[in-house]
Amino acid sequence: MYSKIITVSTLNNYIKKTLDNDFILRNANVKGELSNVKIHSSGHIYFSLKDNSSKINCVMFKSNANSLTFIPENGMNVLVNGRISVYEKEGVYQLYCDGMEIDGVGNLYIEFEKLKRKLEEEGLFDFENKIDIPMFPRKIGVITSSTGAAIRDIINVTRRRNDKVDILIYPSLVQGINAKYDIVKGIEKLNSITDIDVIILARGGGSIEELWAFNEEIVARAIAKSKKPIVTGIGHETDFTISDFVSDKRASTPSQAAEIVVPTIEELNERLLNIRGMLTNNIKSEMLKNKKNLEMYKKVLELNSPKNFLVNQYNIIDNKKEILGHKMKKILEYQLREVQKNYELLGAHNPLNILNKGYSLIYDNEKHVISSINELKDEKKVKILLKDGKGTFKIERMNEE
Incomplete structure (x- = not known):
């Protein structure tokens, strides 16, 4: 039997037309739980809609997203309406959403919010409990999958920024039922190594289910208990986990976590120059202040100098001497006159x-x-x-x- 040979583009185009002409698929109303929500800077929203056994990729363009009365978040149960069509370039079908409304909140989202409130009330998110990230780390510990893209990104960024920094990798499960225990062991192990200055906890992007190990209470408490600062780089910029709130610093991606932890040689030199400049300015300022103080003290000493006092006393003595001499002269003159008078009187009666x-x-x-x-x-x-x-x-x- 003869079968016509067609190109991939023709096939995808045919499937697209078939789906676009289907009555049900042109006006589909679907309910499910939001997952892997990403709100693009362009205003478009990309997400997955899932139930217990399946999921479908969805997109809502800016023109329709502007009419939403809420911000879509992972775990929300929603009702969406739109059309099913094929993205010909990739050969994948997805749901193009025209509208969306809340149908309730998914179980994972409920658990997330419940644990978040509990730990927040206990003070695990408080800023005063955060440990400062060291400015000049010599050795960093990384807890992540040894085969994922996250570790490659961290190594590449670290080597590019400062190849003098050592990296110790603790290979851990980052997804699945046992991942939480593996992550906790990694935190405890790296805390026991004396020369590790800071820890990066990282994994690549994924749905809320795939990132759930980082929302476990046991992991959150291990992070809070850590004596070494922990920087999280989990998922993408729009992904937030409980671990992010407890950690000492959150990065939007594993690469950014490495950028936060590892300063470049240029940054170190710039910091050193800034510190040098600050020290120089402080020294100059201190010397100028001390010079002014010395000048002030010198003036005070000059005003209160014993030399000035003695000079003034000499003047006083001279004045008193002059007064005394004048008085003595007057007294002597008076006495001389009396003596002369008495002498004459005695002479007269001799x-x-x-x-x-x-x-x-x-x-x-x-x-x-x-x-x-x-x-x-x-x-x-x-x-x-x-x-x-x-x-x-x-x-x-x-x-x-």
């Missing part, structure tokens, strides 16, 4: 002045003045004081009158 008139004074040996002739009779020798001197004389009595 009994010896009478000697100038020819009188004399006669003394006995005891220097008593002899004023009577009878006293003179008993003396053999007398002293006679005249105006021009005195002497001792013998008395010879001739007669008496």
Whole structure:
């Protein structure tokens, strides 16, 4: 039997036309749980719609997304209407959504919100509990799948930024029922290694189910208990897990986690230059401040210098000396005048002045003045004081009158 040979493009085009012309598929109303929601910067929304056994990829263009009254999030149960068609270039069919409304919240989303509230109330998300990421790590530990794209991205970014940083990989399950236990063991193991400075917990993108190991309470508590800082790089920019909230720093992707943890050589040099500049400025500022203080203290010392005090005291002494000299001069002049006055007064009343008139004074040996002739009779020798001197004389009595 003859079968016509057609190209892939023709086949995809035929399937597209067939689906586009189907009455049910042109106006489909489908309910399910949102998964792997990504809101593009263009305004388009990409997501999956799933139930217990199947899922379908969906897209809602910006023109229709603008009419939504809520922000689609993973785990929401929604009702969507639109058309099923084929993206010819990839040969895949998807649901092009015209509208969407909330039909309830999925079980995983309910569990997520419940645990989030519980841990938040316990303070596991508090900023004061976060550990600072070291600026210059020498060795980083990475917990992720050894075969996934995440580890390759982390290694490539680290080697590109700073090949002096060592990487220790703890290969762990990142999906499935046992992944949570493996991740906890990895955190405990890397915490026991002394020279590890920081830990990266990472995996590539996926649906909420695929990322669920990072929403487990046992993992969250292991992160909170860690003595070493943990940076999470789980999924894509729009993916948030409980681990992200508990960790010390969240990165949107594994690559960004490596960029946060590992500084480039240029960044290190720039930081060193900045630190050097800051130190230089601080030293200059401190020296200038100290110089101003010294100048101020110098002025204070000069104002309170004992030299200034002594100079002032000398001035005071000189002033007092001058005043004292003036007073002494006045006193001496006064005393001199008094002495002169008394001298003149004494001179005026000096009994010896009478000697100038020819009188004399006669003394006995005891220097008593002899004023009577009878006293003179008993003396053999007398002293006679005249105006021009005195002497001792013998008395010879001739007669008496």
